[in-house]
Amino acid sequence: MSMLDGHEAERKTREQIEAEAELFGPLTSSVRSLIDATVMTDAAPEHIVRARALVEEAAALLDSRRMSAPFGTKWSADGTRRSWGNAVIGLRNPIAPLLEVAYEDGLASAEADLGAAYEGPPGLVHGGVVALLLDQILGGAADHAGVPGMTGTLTVRYRKGTRLGPVRVTARVDRVEGVKTFAVGRVHTADGLCAEAEGIFVLPREVRDMVAEMGRPQ
Amino acid sequence: MSMLDGHEAERKTREQIEAEAELFGPLTSSVRSLIDATVMTDAAPEHIVRARALVEEAAALLDSRRMSAPFGTKWSADGTRRSWGNAVIGLRNPIAPLLEVAYEDGLASAEADLGAAYEGPPGLVHGGVVALLLDQILGGAADHAGVPGMTGTLTVRYRKGTRLGPVRVTARVDRVEGVKTFAVGRVHTADGLCAEAEGIFVLPREVRDMVAEMGRPQ
Numbered sequence: 208m209s210m211l212d213g214h215e216a217e218r219k220t221r222e223q224i225e226a227e228a229e230l231f232g233p234l235t236s237s238v239r240s241l242i243d244a245t246v247m248t249d250a251a252p253e254h255i256v257r258a259r260a261l262v263e264e265a266a267a268l269l270d271s272r273r274m275s276a277p278f279g280t281k282w283s284a285d286g287t288r289r290s291w292g293n294a295v296i297g298l299r300n301p302i303a304p305l306l307e308v309a310y311e312d313g314l315a316s317a318e319a320d321l322g323a324a325y326e327g328p329p330g331l332v333h334g335g336v337v338a339l340l341l342d343q344i345l346g347g348a349a350d351h352a353g354v355p356g357m358t359g360t361l362t363v364r365y366r367k368g369t370r371l372g373p374v375r376v377t378a379r380v381d382r383v384e385g386v387k388t389f390a391v392g393r394v395h396t397a398d399g400l401c402a403e404a405e406g407i408f409v410l411p412r413e414v415r416d417m418v419a420e421m422g423r424p425q
Numbered sequence: 426m427s428m429l430d431g432h433e434a435e436r437k438t439r440e441q442i443e444a445e446a447e448l449f450g451p452l453t454s455s456v457r458s459l460i461d462a463t464v465m466t467d468a469a470p471e472h473i474v475r476a477r478a479l480v481e482e483a484a485a486l487l488d489s490r491r492m493s494a495p496f497g498t499k500w501s502a503d504g505t506r507r508s509w510g511n512a513v514i515g516l517r518n519p520i521a522p523l524l525e526v527a528y529e530d531g532l533a534s535a536e537a538d539l540g541a542a543y544e545g546p547p548g549l550v551h552g553g554v555v556a557l558l559l560d561q562i563l564g565g566a567a568d569h570a571g572v573p574g575m576t577g578t579l580t581v582r583y584r585k586g587t588r589l590g591p592v593r594v595t596a597r598v599d600r601v602e603g604v605k606t607f608a609v610g611r612v613h614t615a616d617g618l619c620a621e622a623e624g625i626f627v628l629p630r631e632v633r634d635m636v637a638e639m640g641r642p643q
């Protein structure tokens with residue numbers, strides 16, 4: 208169980224989890240398309256008014272029963288972790304732009320196709336969205352390397368504007384110093400290197416104390 | 426006209442712009458509620474399937490006519506600027522969490538109520554979302570002070586986890602050195618100071634060259 212997780216493991220089977228993914232994944236994907244349609248629409252006013260009524264009807268159906276708390280991180284019996292609500296990688300989160308992070312030889316990498324909803328300067332990805340992607344993948348690299356933590360410091364250097372469209376994000380752990388994990392990462396587009404980042408990740412003190420109590424080597 | 430803007434001024438009247446805001450604002454607000462409902466729903470599967478069909482129908486109506494390019498920044502004849510597609514402050518962008526930034530005595534400030542769609546660690550705002558808010562408000566402070574730029578470097582120091590719910594974000598220009606504007610900002614919740622940031626904003630070279638050609642004092 209993750210050191211960062213306050214939730215209990217669930218008793219769901221793999222089949223139940225797959226069935227949930229098949230139910231919620233397509234809904235989320237449709238809402239993601241709706242977000243893009245909302246930002247880009249130039250439809251006639253009567254279509255916009257009608258679309259809004261449909262959206263309200265859909266939200267009322269979904270709100271007919273709500274979870275008692277945000278999704279957080281859930282663990283299944285076989286050790287699979289789900290962060291389905293996560294703002295960057297969540298299967299159930301329509302604002303999440305990065306769907307899959309791959310890990311190979313210590314390198315975390317992911318691709319995303321950033322549409323109009325991620326705009327900052329005209330035609331470019333918002334600088335804060337670039338930071339959002341980097342924070343997630345740097346933290347993922349630290350986690351995957353077995354030296355996880357919460358973000359302590361994040362520094363992003365912007366080399367050029369990141370054009371809306373396909374982006375590639377990569378990260379790896381650079382070094383570990385005591386309780387601090389230093390991870391580095393980059394954002395590329397077809398234009399080349401757009402941004403670089405360094406993140407320092409630290410486990411909260413109470414988690415470190417818990418690990419120490421459990422007798423794990425420091 | 427903004428130095429950062431490639432768009433032409435529009436010939437829309439104030440009344441036309443207000444009518445557009447009255448049309449698109451409520452739609453965006455409803456889609457924002459739908460996003461929250463999607464992340465939080467625990468509804469029966471048949472409700473989820475039905476909700477998805479409604480969402481698809483709404484998206485098709487909106488997609489019946491689309492703009493030819495993302496919204497960018499538009500200027501009206503009276504000098505009003507609209508960044509309605511912006512990922513943080515866009516009136517037409519359902520993922521945008523910060524709706525209004527106020528400026529007073531050099532301080533930019535804004536409040537947002539961050540729901541489950543902005544989650545990172547369980548119950549907490551994603552560290553990258555904290556960076557996203559800070560990047561926007563730091564850039565806004567630089568712009569409002571008359572020393573705008575694109576983000577060159579953004580450094581965020583996280584002091585404690587930012588609980589989901591109401592947050593307050595503030596920023597101001599610290600100093601200007603040559604072509605660089607240094608802005609600083611903070612995120613607070615009821616728990617106190619959660620994060621601090623420094624951003625360095627620089628005008629792109631071609632914009633500086635254009636300003637120089639126009640004979641404006643350097």
